[in-house]
Amino acid sequence: MIALQHILDAVNVGGLYALMALGIGLIFGVMRLINFAHGEMVMAGGYAMAMLSALPAPAVIAVSIIIVVALAVAIERGAFRPLRGKDPATLLVASFTVSYFLQNLSVLVFGARPLPFAFMPGLAEILEIGGLRVPLLQFVSLGLTVLALAGLAILVKRTTIGIELRAAAEDVVTAQLSGINVNRVIALAFVISAVLAWVVSLTYSAQIGQLSPAMGVRPLIIGFVATILGGLGSLPGAALGGFLVGAISVLLEVVLPSETRPFREAFLFGLVFIILVVRPEGIVRVCALQERV
Amino acid sequence: MVDAAAQPGSLVAFGVGVHFEGLRALEAVDLRLARGEILGLIGPNGAGKTTLVNVLSGYQRPSEGGVRLDGLGTAGWQPHHFARNGLGRTFQAARLFPEMTVLENVEMPGVGLGLSRRQARARAEALLSDLGIIHRATVPAQALTYGEERLVGLARALALTPKFLLLDEPAAGLSPHEARELMQRIAAVRERFGCGVLLIEHNMQVIMRLCDRVQVLARGKTIAVGTPTDVQASTEVRQAYLGASGDAGIAIAGKAAAAQAGQALLAIENLVVDYGSARALAGVSLSVCKGEFVAVIGPNGAGKSTLLATITGLVKPKSGTIQYEGRRLGAEPPARRVRDGIALVPEGRRILSNLTVEENLRVGETVRRGDPEAARRFEHVLATFPVLRSRLKGYAGRLSGGEQQQLAIARALLSGPKLLLLDEPSLGLAPLMIEQVYETLVKLNEDGLTILLMEQNANRALLAGDRAYVLRHGVVELEGPTATLRTDPAFDQAYFGFDAREGIATH
Amino acid sequence: MRSPFRDALTTALLLTAAVAIVAAIGTQLSGGTQRIIIDAMIKMIIVLGMYIFVGNSGLLSFGHIGFLGLGAYTAAWLTIPPSIKASLMPGLPDFLATAALHPLPAALAGGAAASLAALLVGIPLTRLAGVAASIGTFAMLVVFYAIFSNWTSVTGGQGSLYGLPVFTSLPVAAGFTVATILGAAMYQASASGFRLRGSREDAVAAQASGIDIRRERLIAFVISAFFVGVAGALYAHFLQVVVAREFYLKLTFITVAMLVIGGMRSLSGAVAGTAFVAFLSEVLRQAERGIDLGVVSIGGRLGLQEVGLAIAMLIVLIFRPRGITGGRELTLGWRSR
Secondary structure: OHHHHHHHHHHHHHHHHHHHHHHHHHHHHHHOOOOOOHHHHHHHHHHHHHHOOOOOHHHHHHHHHHHHHHHHHHHHHHHHHHHOOOOHHHHHHHHHHHHHHHHHHHHHHHOOOOEEOOOOHHHHOEEEEOOEEEEHHHHHHHHHHHHHHHHHHHHHHHOHHHHHHHHHHHOHHHHHHOOOOHHHHHHHHHHHHHHHHHHHHHHHHHHHOEEOOOOOHHHHHHHHHHHHHHOOOOHHHHHHHHHHHHHHHHHHHHHOOHHHHHHHHHHHHHHHHHHHHHOOOOOOOOHHHOOOO | OOOOOOOOOEEEEEEEEEEEOOEEEEEEEEEEEEOOOEEEEEOOOOOOHHHHHHHHOOOOOOOEEEEEEOOEEOOOOOHHHHHHOOEEEOOOOOOOOOOOEHHHHHHHHHHHOOOOHHHHHHHHHHHHHHHOOHHHOOOEHHHOOHHHHHHHHHHHHHOOOOOEEEEEOOOOOOOHHHHHHHHHHHHHHHHHHOOEEEEEOOOHHHHHHHOOEEEEEEOOEEEEEEOHHHHHHOHHHHHHHHOOOOOOOOOOOOOOOHHHHOOEEEEEEEEEEEEOOEEEEEEEEEEEEOOOEEEEEOOOOOOHHHHHHHHHOOOOOOEEEEEEOOEEOOOOOHHHHHHOOEEEEOOOOOOOOOOEHHHHHHHHOHHHOOOOOHHHHHHHHHHHOHHHHOOOOOEHHHOOHHHHHHHHHHHHHOOOOOEEEEEOOOOOOOHHHHHHHHHHHHHHHHOOOEEEEEEOOHHHHHHHOOEEEEEEOOEEEEEEEHHHHOOOOHHHHHHHOOOOOOOOOOO | OOOHHHHHHHHHHHHHHHHHHHHHHHHOOOHHHHHHHHHHHHHHHHHHHHHHHHHHHOOOOOOHHHHHHHHHHHHHHHHOOHHHHHHHOOOOOHHHHOOOOOHHHHHHHHHHHHHHHHHHHHHHHOOOOHHHHHHHHHHHHHHHHHHHHHOHHHHOOOOEEEOOOOOOOHHHHHHHHHHHHHHHHHHHHOHHHHHHHHHHHOHHHHHHOOOOHHHHHHHHHHHHHHHHHHHHHHHHHHHOEEEHHHOOHHHHHHHHHHHHHHOOOOHHHHHHHHHHHHHHHHHHHHHHOEEEOOOOEEEOOOOHHHHHHHHHHHHHHHHOOOOOOOOOEOOOOOEOO
8 A cells, every 4th residue: 555655656756757857858859958947937837826816727727828838938039049059058057047037036026935825725635545545636736747748749749840849859950951940949849848847837836835936946956867867858768767766766765764865865966977977878868969079 | 801919110900890870880991000101091981081090099999800009909098098109190170279379289289298388388389380380379270271270280290299190181171282282291291200191181192192002991891902003093993982884774864955955943153152261162153954963073072062051051152142043042041942942962861860751751841731732742752762651650760871861862852842952862872772862863853853963973973964063172173064074084183183284173 | 489377377466466456445444345355255266266177178067066065064063163063063973073173274174175075076077078067067066965954963954053263354365365366377377277278179189189188177176176165164254154055056156157257268257257246246236225216216126136147147148158358368468368
């Protein structure tokens, strides 16, 4: 029974990380940009839902998605597009800067103190299924995650725009020479990653029950681990990495003696470090990223 | 088989094989360079010359075989170990330290060897004086002219006081005058340092004049070793460069001569393109009429890929005009030009290997999406390349080289082009595959498609095309109907550039 | 032909003169203003320390604030009176629990501890290049932070360590800043620094010149960590408290911003960037408290300082990606480098 509970936890947490990793991985694929600001999309989604909570639930959902998407597109146009083609270090610093900017903009607008997250309080209800006590939230987030993952898989695998997205991620010049509008594809990648971030913001905000300007940092950091674990540039790798990190962190929770549990993060990042050094290409290797001398 | 035992005084590669993801870049290559000797390494594009130099200098670990440097085994060495043991090299792109001055560039190897900065600087100054560029010592490397860059690159390699010197196309892009000067310098270097020089070069004139011996690579294997005159006389070598000749396998299409008189689909006037300080195209003019099959033939570095990049809008010309369908092309992005009917089959094919064959084809259809003709065109293309039909769901990266080339052509055709551009479609393909690709092209042309083709494989291109241009050093050296060029004695001179008068290659 | 050392020394002396003038004027100003100057000088030591690695190797580091924290905690372990230590940090080993050093040797020990950590981390890290190296340093920062904020019996965890003696006065800060400028200039002119810059300009060509890139990167990483570790100790003796949350993303952002805005490829850039950002932050901080324009008074807003800094940073990245100095050095004739 306990094992089942742990597995459920691992899948749940892993799903969240997978969504984060996919959001980061999508942008990296088309732009070779490691988007630190992805965590702030999550934060923005949380605040948007909280601010709109007077509206009926479907309206809150629709409008908050629109806000997060608009923010992502604005960032792409305002900060990342002018820097496209610059060296990766510059892009990295830029995304770090955008992240810092948004966090502090949120301090400026909403204040530094945490706000309660009260959207759909019914999610906290606890269901009893065959001796397992599971919060409704877990089911909802599991459902949403599955939906988002399936939606993304269909979009990327089955639709024309998905093919264009993968084409641009593999070889921008060939994509251009085939008549693909690379600007549009990159904008689209930001839109999709914003929607994924929104899903995370709903489930993550409900889980921690409050909003703060820096709330996106933790999921971002763990999403990072997952992306690198799975191999930068590979979407299946990112998803796999997310679930793997979920499993590892639940495992660490169970296995580690209680006094070392707070160091989970240290272990996780120690892992990132080791992966980077030993197998920088991650679990899933992407040929397109191999550098030539 | 070269003896793998210790051989002081020489740089030896034995049984070197290099495999990249199933592709064999080098196979069982032996090479021996003695001190005091100049060895030429030649071969057509894609033969594996640079890969071999990378193996000899530690940048590429061989999958088989190994390298002995002055009698020492080099297993587990990194490039800096090779350098510290007396191996100097230059690179195809000069790879200077761009923000450092010329003096600092040439000072670097001394410091790398462990000299103090003062000693290294003194040595660098002496070297720059010797080479006659001391007056440029305080200039940052990024401000140098192309010719100066090459010279500083050589100076930097010499600052290691190498026992062996590997020069990767030192004369590429130089004017005949500069190339001559460089030759004298290389000869002098051998005298002064007594080092062995390995010279990769496309300029046959340089090879013939300088080298004691020449080794010829083709498709990753050594096909000839010998004195320059022997190698020049070898029919095998000529075939490797120019492609099989006298192959009457296909009848040259008795195509309606209507094309010749027709209006120009593409007209290029006096096109000049620079890459940084290097001039890639120096005033190229050419035209392609509707329905015509035109080949541009030239050795590596002639400017063929640059020409295509400019036509497709990836590169902006410095001056000159490109007219397409009677309209002057300006700042239209590549995607727009594809929509207007210009499609490119790029060098090295550039298929999207993480996508399936079908997805690659769908990418090719991008600009014709929603076109009522699309489905019919798709069927037609699959009928032209039946092998693709059976592989539609497979990943494109799994296809063989020849299949990938067909996929690349199919992808370009799906954009419904009026003008099909191809960049060395025969590169790296087996002879039978080359034949098949050319047959397809000839057939497409007979069906009315206009084709502009860039080739090193001159004989094959001359068999297929209506007209041809010979491009060398960014200049059109010769043009005419292919039927005439095939027998024109001026052709060899224009292509290889080894000509007594030396005037042919002037800019 | 001028010697490389003379050039470096000229630059260092000009920058030193600037620091000395600011310090001299500072001593005449109010205590509050002096604290602002000291804070800026400590940041300058951090940024110069980072510059030794980042500027010469071309690899961006997000991890140096971890070394800063290590320096600060080392100072706390060595200088807080044993009686306080016993209650704040019961888990300290004996030799630390009983230590009561003067802040100066403690600062040097902080630097040494950071260097040792850099050596251990650097051996694997220097295998990485480009963005992978930057992400590696970021991972290092997260690990350091997780340890600082959770190893409660040794670091006080989320709480603060207090009881550090006062040490970092304006003259002390200025003295260390000058020493760091000279150290960074000497390294830059040294054979090792020169080789590392070669690898920054073109790694492939540097190897062909006989340069062992990993070794040079490691040397710079260790030296660079030393100065940042010392800065950490000075910072601890300036604030007189050590709190884990100080040593994380915010300070990382500010110091990276200082380096990038100034121009991360020159010593003068590191100094100019620090001065510029410190000044800008101070102006924004004043604005944050609220501006009274008589008729309208704009209420103070928390976060204004950070938002303004981020905007300045983005503007520099987009319009002047090589920073305000453009990577040039301050010399008697403004010379390109």
